[in-house]
Amino acid sequence: MSSVSIAIIGAGISGLSAAQALQEAGLPVHLFDKSRGSGGRMASKRTEAGRLDLGAAYFTARDRRFAAAVRDWQARGWASEWRPSLYELRQGQLGPSQDEQERYVGTPSMSAITRGLLGETPVTFGCRITEIFRGTRHWTLQDADGQSYGPFSQVVVAIPATQACNLLTAAPVLAGKAANVAMEPTWSVALGFSTPLETGMDGCFVRNGALDWFSRDRSKPGRDNPLDTWVMHATSQWSREHLDASKETVIEHLHGAFAELLDCPLPEPAFSIAHRWLYARPAQPHQWGSLADVDMGIHACGDWCLSGRVEGAWLSGREAARRIIEHLDK
Ligand SMILES: Cc1cc2nc3c(=O)[nH]c(=O)nc-3n(C[C@H](O)[C@H](O)[C@H](O)COP(=O)(O)OP(=O)(O)OC[C@H]3O[C@@H](n4cnc5c(N)ncnc54)[C@H](O)[C@@H]3O)c2cc1C
Ligand SMILES: NC(=O)C1=CC=CN([C@@H]2O[C@H](COP(=O)(O)OP(=O)(O)OC[C@H]3O[C@@H](n4cnc5c(N)ncnc54)[C@H](OP(=O)(O)O)[C@@H]3O)[C@@H](O)[C@H]2O)C1
Numbered sequence: 001m002s003s004v005s006i007a008i009i010g011a012g013i014s015g016l017s018a019a020q021a022l023q024e025a026g027l028p029v030h031l032f033d034k035s036r037g038s039g040g041r042m043a044s045k046r047t048e049a050g051r052l053d054l055g056a057a058y059f060t061a062r063d064r065r066f067a068a069a070v071r072d073w074q075a076r077g078w079a080s081e082w083r084p085s086l087y088e089l090r091q092g093q094l095g096p097s098q099d100e101q102e103r104y105v106g107t108p109s110m111s112a113i114t115r116g117l118l119g120e121t122p123v124t125f126g127c128r129i130t131e132i133f134r135g136t137r138h139w140t141l142q143d144a145d146g147q148s149y150g151p152f153s154q155v156v157v158a159i160p161a162t163q164a165c166n167l168l169t170a171a172p173v174l175a176g177k178a179a180n181v182a183m184e185p186t187w188s189v190a191l192g193f194s195t196p197l198e199t200g201m202d203g204c205f206v207r208n209g210a211l212d213w214f215s216r217d218r219s220k221p222g223r224d225n226p227l228d229t230w231v232m233h234a235t236s237q238w239s240r241e242h243l244d245a246s247k248e249t250v251i252e253h254l255h256g257a258f259a260e261l262l263d264c265p266l267p268e269p270a271f272s273i274a275h276r277w278l279y280a281r282p283a284q285p286h287q288w289g290s291l292a293d294v295d296m297g298i299h300a301c302g303d304w305c306l307s308g309r310v311e312g313a314w315l316s317g318r319e320a321a322r323r324i325i326e327h328l329d330k
Helices: 014-024 066-077 111-119 161-167 172-179 236-241 247-261 312-329
Strands: 007-009 029-032 045-049 048-052 079-082 086-090 095-098 103-106 130-134 140-145 150-151 153-159 183-193 203-208 212-215 230-232 271-282 291-294 298-300
Touching: 007 014, 007 140, 007 150, 007 203, 014 029, 048 230, 066 079, 066 103, 066 271, 066 312, 079 183, 103 111, 130 161, 140 153, 153 312, 161 172, 161 271, 172 291, 172 298, 183 236, 183 247, 203 247, 212 247, 230 236, 230 247, 236 271, 247 271, 298 312
Parallel strands: 007 029, 007 153, 086 203, 153 298
Antiparallel strands: 045 048, 079 103, 086 095, 130 140, 140 150, 183 230, 183 271, 203 212, 212 230, 291 298
């Protein structure tokens, strides 16, 4: 087996899942991420109101391989089951909507899972990769500051489709597939209240107008934020229509929509924050697993290759790793 590392661009759950599987097979990897830390859309933001899950709110595990990984994360203290009191807006009325679905969250915040998976894996943060070149045998990466990294035996592009297509030019078939995947935006807002809201709701599927979903942070295990913080996600349509709105406007609008829905008085929030996810979710899910030109040694993975959720992203990273290992074993 080669001692030259495999480059993985993106330290979200798909890139880290690929990294873990490759390292378990004895293959050296090096991760690159444009952010200051791991997690991507599964990261939590450090704020004056504590760490807040402004991206993925929770995840489910329907695939047995992913369910086994989640059990391992639970045993390591990185994740716990979340049993929210769920509500739903139906025909204009809010009502309880409990179900038997098991849901999980990172503990004490969503970031714990990717921090745990990252462990001691070599990584370069704050590094936006802008180009990938193939020489006669190996790959070289270049970042936005013009710095080069390499050589690498293989490259795994584990970033949202819209961004991935720019890095996949060496493999036009892969670039073409990524270019055809539209990614929808999501505005996310958190509000923090000094006095806990007097409601029995922990999470609510709204899917109406501006609001898609909201949930109460302190109902998740391991949270000890000083304020009663609530995170709300706008619908894709509303987010698209308000893509360039100011954060203040978005907070005001989602705050208003939340206040209208609630079954209790809403005091003025002591804290508020908005985050715009430009590439939040694929418009249509695909069932590709991962994309690859195995002979060239270039792979793409992420939620857009499989289901548009945390589980799909993890499985997609695993699939990219499996195809690399299978090819090297030949
Ligand atoms: C608001 C919101 C709510 C969600 N809710 C849920 C939910 O409740 N349940 C669920 O299962 N899923 C949910 N999701 C989806 C889930 O978060 C994603 O499916 C999953 O986290 C995607 O992981 P990924 O590794 O494919 O991509 P990402 O998490 O996007 O990781 C990609 C990484 O690549 C980095 N990157 C990008 N471009 C470059 C570059 N050029 N160079 C270097 N680094 C780069 C980014 O910084 C990022 O860290 C939600 C997403 C959002 C935005
Ligand atoms: N906002 C974003 O950008 C998002 C990107 C990607 C995913 N997002 C949301 O993640 C949730 C995760 O989906 P999944 O893992 O399949 O979880 P489920 O809880 O099973 O929800 C799926 C889907 O089913 C409906 N639903 C589930 N349980 C209930 C319930 N008790 N009452 C009412 N409705 C329920 C609900 O929507 P439908 O339109 O399918 O009815 C859920 O969305 C998921 O919430 C994504 O939206 C956000």
